[in-house]
Amino acid sequence: AQKITQTQPGMFVQEKEAVTLDCTYDTSDQSYGLFWYKQPSSGEMIFLIYQGSYDEQNATEGRYSLNFQKARKSANLVISASQLGDSAMYFCAMRDATSGTYKYIFGTGTRLKVLA
């Protein structure tokens, strides 16, 4: 079955430093998509970055980049130059098409705290 694993329940990073949030996935599909979302304490889910399984280059969006290692089935999020506003929950998600309709499954999340 499709599964997303985030092994870091909490992370700390110093302001202006870079941080890597881990995500591994399990799927038998050849075609899939991986996403990262940010959830501040207010609760809304903010889309950050997407990586397709056939994309040869790692995705980047501003300070966010995705370290995609297909053979290892990992899709780690790298946040560069951390800011205080980056403190939030971060969820890794995968689009699952095995049932014939697209579903999105989420990992358990990593709570990031940026220290001043």
Place this chain on the structure above:
Amino acid sequence: GAVVSQHPSRVICKSGTSVKIECRSLDFQATTMFWYRQFPKQSLMLMATSNEGSKATYEQGVEKDKFLINHASLTLSTLTVTSAHPEDSSFYICSARAGFGTSPLHFGNGTRLTVT
């Protein structure tokens, strides 16, 4: 673009009453919307997939008579929690895709339901 509006943001109701939550796609049409439930400090659990003009597809373990989903138009899906009980208290969040393929999910701001 790709804005999803969810109302109400907070609701408190008495045990035994029903509560309706609306999810609207404001600037795009969504043939499919997804309803998630999130317990405090936990991940998003997919409850059901809402399909315009047809019955919703519920995930295993989700009571379809308790959580009624109606997707009457391409821009509106509703979740009704019937005969609510304190254990139904949770954060409910809807989402939709604005396109196909690589499109991410766009989320509403969620509804915090408290049943007293």
